[in-house]
Amino acid sequence: MGKHLLLLGGGHAHLSVLKEAASFRDAGHHVTLASPSDRHYYSGMGPGLLSGLYAPRECRFNVRAMIENGGGTFIRSRLASLDPARRVARLENGMAVGYDVCSINTGSAVPPSVAGCGRPNVFPVKPIENLLEAKRRIEAVAELGRTAKVLVAGGGAAAFELAGNACALIGCACSETPDISLAPGGGFLRRFPERVRLLAHRSLARRGIKIFEGLGVARLEEDRAVLTDGLRVPYDVALLAVGVRPHPDFSRFGLAVGPHGGLLVDEHLRSASHPDVFGGGDCIDFGPKPLDKVGVYPVRQNPLLLHNLRAALEERPxxxxxxxxxxxxLILNCGDGRGILRKGPLAYEGQTALWLKDRIDRAFMRSFQVSGELEEDDPPA
Incomplete structure (x- = not known):
């Protein structure tokens, strides 16, 4: 007798399952995807989406079409709560969906750690669609005949890439010198080797992007940010890249959670407390060893989740x-036609690095853009 597989979230780690949904149907099973959007944007191309290097249709997967073309069911809603004892997920739209096996790939979110972060000109980097709204706002300021002042809060890879790509966008849209500021908080690219930090500093300095070393954003007012030393920095658009945390809070559901608040999974990507629940991507804590929150791991988890979810439905190893x-x-998109490549002790900056990143990203997109995504219309400007 066939069973029911419930996918919560259409993120990177679920793409192989979505692409192969028909194989579950052919085996007598039914697959349901609950996701807040019909389309899922690839985070690796997000900074290029902001600068205009990529059109929206180049950066997204039509997850609704993928699941429906494979004979499954799509529900446009987010997870509200999970009752793993009864095997029922409750969604924000009020639906209760039962399952035999559940897999969670709901990603991560930027925590609301900065006062004033709910303002309409403040954009957390997750979900990636926020960058489209930020792009429109920057372009709207340019249409008024002046340069948008952009503040990026955060000191990690995403903050660096967003600062550089915002600069590229403004440089294309306005004749004035871009006015970009970066408030990295506790440190700029502190988890990277010194050589990478040096190359990144030089990249921003070449374009006049200001770095407020050692300072973070304490609060955001209507058109000014107050930094941790009291300095006030004007802005038209603020981009928040102050770190992410797993989403949602799995401890509310009685599931085992890891040290970073993610769904705690074992070496099979299966919940440490409930064997009929699996997970992948940024929303999990991998029990055997900590994994960096980078896109490479959800991509690697793709084929394994496909195998293990089939196996769980059919009670195989x-x-x-x-x-x-x-x-x-790891290759960072500098926003000026160059990239910074890091692998082990190697660090290199140049056009070749960005060319390689673009080639890798486009190959990944081609693997899963199987529902006519490149023929879709982009959202209106």
Missing amino acids: LAPFSDTSGNYM
Whole structure:
């Protein structure tokens, strides 16, 4: 007798399951996807989306079409609560959905840690669609004949990329010198090797992007940010890249959680407390070893979740997630036609690095853009 697989979230780690949804149907099972949007944007191309390097349709997957074309069901809603004892998920639209096996890939969110972060000209970097709204706002200021002042809060890779790509957008839209500021808080790219930090500093300095070293954003007023030393910095658009945390709060559901608040999973990507619940991507804490919150791991988890969810439905042995090496290649999009490549001790900046990143990203997109995404219309400006 067929079983019911419920996918919560259409993120990167679920793409192989969505692409192969028909194989679940052919085996007698039914798959339901609950996701807040019909389309899922690829975070690796988000900074390029902001600068205009990529059109929206190049950066997204039509997850609704993927699941429906495979004979499954799509529900446009977010997870509100989960009752793992009864195997029922309750959604924000009021629906209660039962399941035999559930897999969670709901991603991460920027915590509301800065006072005033709910203002209409303040944009957290997650979800990635926020960057489209930020782009429109920056362009609207340019249409008034002046340069938008952009403040980026955060000191990680995303903050660096957003500062550089905001600069590229403003440089294309206005004749004045871009006015970009970066408030990195506790440190700028502090988890990266010194060589990478040096290249990133030089990249921003070449374009006159200001870095308020050691200062974070204490609060956001209507058109000014108050930094942690009391300095007031004017802005038209603020981008928040102050770190992410797993979303939602899984401890509310009686599920085992890890040290960072994510769904705690074992080596099979299965919940440590409930064997019929699986997870992948930014919303999990991988029990065997900590994993960086970078896109490479959800991509690697794709085929394993496909295998293990099939196996769980059919009571077959599960496979372990072993591709956990931290020696991955990471390429930062500087926003000026260059990239910074880091792999192990190697650090390189240049056009070749961005070319390689673009090639890798486009190849990944081609693998899962199977529902006519490139023929879709982009949202209106």
